[in-house]
Amino acid sequence: MRRAVCPGSYDPPTNGHLDILERAAGLFDEVTVAVLINKNKKGLFTVEERLSLLQESMAHLTNVRFDSWHGLLVDYCRQNDIQAIVKGLRAVSDFDYELQMAQMNQQLTGVETLFMPTKPENSFLSSSLVKEVATYGGDVRHLLSATVHTHLMDRLARDK
Numbered sequence: 001m002r003r004a005v006c007p008g009s010y011d012p013p014t015n016g017h018l019d020i021l022e023r024a025a026g027l028f029d030e031v032t033v034a035v036l037i038n039k040n041k042k043g044l045f046t047v048e049e050r051l052s053l054l055q056e057s058m059a060h061l062t063n064v065r066f067d068s069w070h071g072l073l074v075d076y077c078r079q080n081d082i083q084a085i086v087k088g089l090r091a092v093s094d095f096d097y098e099l100q101m102a103q104m105n106q107q108l109t110g111v112e113t114l115f116m117p118t119k120p121e122n123s124f125l126s127s128s129l130v131k132e133v134a135t136y137g138g139d140v141r142h143l144l145s146a147t148v149h150t151h152l153m154d155r156l157a158r159d160k
Contacts, residue, residue, distance in 0.1 A: 004028040004084040004114070007036050007073050010050045011043040012148050014130055016122035018057055020088035023116060025061045032082065033058070037070035044131055044155060057145040074109040085113040090123045131156075 006021055010033075025031045035050050045053065047068045058064050069076045073085065085105065087098050095115070102113035118125070125143060134140045134152055141149045 001029045002027075002084075003030045003032070003080070003082045004086045005032045005034050005073070005077060005080075005082045006086045006088075007034045007069075009038070009041070009043065009127065010035055010054060011045055011127050012050065012130070012144065012152055013054050013057060014122070014125045014127055014148075015143055015145065016088065016090070016118050016125035017127075018145060019119055019122055020086065020116055021054075021058060021064065022061065024086040025064050028084070028086075029063060031061075031064045031086070032080065033064060033066050034073070034076060035066075035068045036073070037068055039070070044159075045151070049151070053148050053151060056147045072108075074105045074111050077111045078109055083111065085111060087113060087115055088118050089115050090118050090125070 004024055006024055008017060010017055021031065021033055033054050035047050035054070037047055043050070051066050051068060055066050076082070077085065085102070089095055089098065098113070098115065105111050105113060130140050130143050131152070134156055140152070144152065
């Protein structure tokens, strides 16, 4: 069975994330969406909330599972018999950083990283930018699934 993991913070998951996840699901027998836990970062949504948003947004895909992880991604891959990491790239600046990570991961455990370019309409998208625009009243509904948009707007209204 060909397994891959798509790691990220997904705070919140954008249409760019969902596009990469759907495309990865078409290439592998099983894809794990791993919400990575960084204790040094305070997210807008909890890890559990992000997992729930991803599950709701990706419910139509039967070969996608959801998990969270704190630690080295290659350890997660080893423990779960995952052969590949799939990363979306928006720009050359993403590639510079991701290439170093991919080479380190391959050197540590032999896990391969596959880079998937985003579609042009998603090339500017980041969770941070979406949150910032929404915080100032900008319309971001076209950048998120309906489920994620509703939760984002509710959270921002509650946190005012």
